[in-house]
Amino acid sequence: MELSDVINKFPDELREPILALxxxxxxxxxxxxxxxxxxxxxxxxxxxxxxxLAQKKSEERL
Structure with missing residues (x-):
């Protein structure tokens, strides 16, 4: 179910605040x-x- 389907189940006056949230x-x-x-x-x-740094130290040892 899509979010819009869930929101559309609410009364019109609640849809805008829900969308804002x-x-x-x-x-x-x-x-x-x-x-x-x-x-x-x-x-x-x-x-x-x-x-x-570790690679450079390793190369210096060689």
């Missing part, structure tokens, strides 16, 4: 996803940096 929730979800992605990219960059 859904929009707020979507924006918050997008914000949280963006923060998760940024954190993941930051952790990935740090891991790549650490691997690069």
């Amino acid at each position: 859904v929009e707020v929730i979507r924006k918050e979800d997008i914000r949280l996803l963006r923060e998760d992605m940024e954190r993941g990219f930051r952790e990935l960059r740090e891991a790549i940096h650490e691997l690069t």
